[in-house]
Amino acid sequence: MLSKNMFNKTGFVRTFQKHYGLRLARQILTDNGSYYYNPGIEPLTIATLGDVIAETAHKYPGRVAIRSVHEDLTITYEELLNKADSLGCALRAQGFQKGDRLGLWTHNCIGWVVGCLGATRAGLISVLVNPVYEKAELRFCINKTKLKGLMIGDTLKNRDYYGLLSALVPELQTSKEGLLNCKEFPSLTTVINSGKQTFSGVSTLDSLVNNHKNNADITKYGKEVTPKDGSLILLTSGTTGDPKAGLDSHTGVVNNVYFSGIRNSFHEGHPIVCVQAPLFHALGAIVTLLSCLRHGATVVLPAPTYNVAANVDAICAEKCSITTGTPTMYLDMLEHVQHAGELPIKLRVALAAGAPCSPQLIRRINEQLKVQSVRALYGLSETTACVFQSLPRDSVEVVAETVGYTADHCEVKVVDEKGNNVPYGTAGELMVRGYLNMIGYWDDPAKTKQTIREDGWLHTGDKFTLSEDGYGKIVGRLKDIIIRGGENIAPKEIEDLLNTHPDVVDSQVIGVTDERLGEELCAVVRLRQGATFTPQDLTNHCKGKLARYKIPRILKIMEEFPKTVSGKIQKFKIKELIDSGKL
Structure with missing residues (x-):
């Protein structure tokens, strides 16, 4: 058993501590403006992710852990743990060592979950890779994190993982399983398919699991890992276009999923939770999947990729009581439900996260989907996941106007350009400090130092206001990142290609x-004299070189860009022209 505090033992004491903790948090203010610290409703858990998932599996062995509707597969907590342990042992037998990286480059499926848990149980680090990455993006990820293994998926209508990987790694087709020797990617030795298809040079997940059913050695591997070690790498866009690889610790993941799950009511009864977001995203993997597995909830995977009809069908057919998603996903759901008529949707909780959510949308989710409690969350890959999150008792008005209350065991402050705290309610840059901050960007000490100060404060690059009672409100973004439907996109990468x-x-x-x-995304271009450039020309130029979600849908043409005296292009003026209809 993991070490637990006496406050966990009785409902009375836990209730007392919860209310005392919130009162104490509200007292830890300063006279120097926007600063807040929430000491938490319970102590931090000092354990690894593999340990806490095993504890859940031992507590609820026969309970369904994952229901994959599109695969027509169901797996219990006991079965999930056994498969994960067998995979972990198989990878260790193939030469993987503590800290080696396993990339998860596949769609939402049970195999993705087994891969993630197998890695963490064996002391490896999972790298969450966007399944729609094209060759250039995948090449960067493999080289950046020095992947030793890569999990792919069965071929889908618009996604041929093996075909794309073979073009990038031609040696794969003649390689023996687990013995890949690639000149361009010397670290990569193993490719695993999470599905049922067989490919040359690729091991299947089922074969690795079946060949290592005696997985007792997993205990030995688990003892090598400490809570301070790296657990997951989340790839997040930077202003240069190349993803930054944020390394989160076991302590960060274990506690963030625990406290976030409590605010999402994952611990109450036996919730059935629909995952709308892709699992490579922090909202899908950490806020939803791992948080559910930490609390013993059942996770429902409606479709391999985002599909609003499949999501709504799964919510109804699987009798889901909770769902999570980005604002875009809820807009799609509202439109779908409006045309579908009366549906047996009985959601107790709906969490909106991944991008700023309008107050109007929060109210529409509450009213039109008849959700008992709508909640909001703000976080970053660099802070594991959650920094602010609604409390269960928050009114619709509070949820609509804020991104929630400060996370447990977290310090936040809002500062001006000189780093001084601004008055409460005044906009400035949000900064965060606590266990939840990432260890750093993988193999990038310079960027890590730019983001995390020596005193532990992390720059978010987001413009915020903070209230005296610990609630945050996002005003805008200081950093040059576009959030399209929950996906972070760096403009420079697209501009460089255009x-x-x-x-x-x-x-x-x-x-x-x-x-x-x-x-x-709107591309604004200056053309050579006499040239023409159409939206189709734009799409044709970007197709196959950028992930589809990064290709601009809108095209505008200008003769000159507005600039400062020093020659710096003023993007905000271009945006003002577009928003006002003058361009």
């Missing part, structure tokens, strides 16, 4: 307001 077109002199990619996605 600028390679022979007819494009220069380009700027702007995020413009979109009712469904929150922001849509």
Whole structure:
């Protein structure tokens, strides 16, 4: 058993501590403006992710852990742990050592979950890779994190994992399983398919699990890992375009999923939770999947990729009581339900996260989906996941106007350009300090130092206001990132590609307001004299070189970009012209 505090033993004491903790948190203020510290309703758990998942499995062995509707598969907690342990032992037998990286480059499926847990149980680090990455993006990820293994998926209608990987790694087709020797990627030795298809040079998950059913050695491997070690790597966009690889610790993941899960009511009864977000995303993997597995909830995977009809069908057919998703996903759900008519949706909780959510949408979710409690969450990959989150008792008005209350065991402050705290209610940059902050960016000490100060405060790059009672409100973003439907997109990467077109002199990619996605990508280009450039030309130029969600849907043409005296392009003025309809 994991070490637990006496406050866990009786309902009376836990209730007392909860209310005392919130009162204490409200007292830990300063006279120097926007600062808040929440000491937490319970002590931090000092354990590894593998240990706490095993504890849940031993507590609820026969309970369904994952229901994959599109695969028509159901797996209990006991079965999930056994498969994960067998995979972990198989990887160790193939030469993986503590701290080696296993990339998860596949869609939502049970195999993804087994891969993630197998890695953590064996002391490896899972790297969560976007399944729609094209060759250039995948190449960067493999080299950046020095992947030793890569999990792919069965071929889907629009996703041929093996075909794309074979083009990148031609040695794969003639390689023996687990013995890949690639000149461009010397670290990569193993490719695993999470599904049922067989490919040359690729091991199947089932074969690895079946060949290592005697998985007793997993205990030995688990003892090598400490709570301070790295657990997961989340890839997050930077302003340069190349993803930054944020390494989160076991302590960060274990506690963030625990406290976040309590605020999502994952610990109450036996909730059935529908996952709308992709599992490579922090909302899908940490806030939903791992948080559910920490608390013994059942996770429902409706479809391999995002599909609003499948999500709604699963919520109804599987009798889901909780769902999580981005604002865009809820807009799609509202539209779908409106056309479908009366449906047996009985959601107790709906969490909106991953991008700023409008107050109007929060109210629509509450009213039109008849959800008992709508909740909001704000976080970053660099802070494991959650920094602010609604409390269960928060009113619709509070949820609509804020991103929630400060996370347990977390310090937040809002500062001006000089780093001084601003008055409560005044906008500035949000900074965060606590157990939840990442260890750092993988193999990038310079960027780590830019993001995390020596005193432990992490720059979010987001513009916030903070209230005296610990609630945050996002005002905008200081960093040059566009959030389209919950996906973080770096404009420079797209601009650099557009600028390679022979007819494009220069380009700027702007995020413009979109009712469904929150922001849509708009490419604003300057053309060589006499040239023409159409939206189809733009798409053709980017196709196969960028993930589809990064390709701009809107095209505008300008003769000159507005600039400062020093020659710096003023993106905000371009955006103002577009928003006002003048461009």
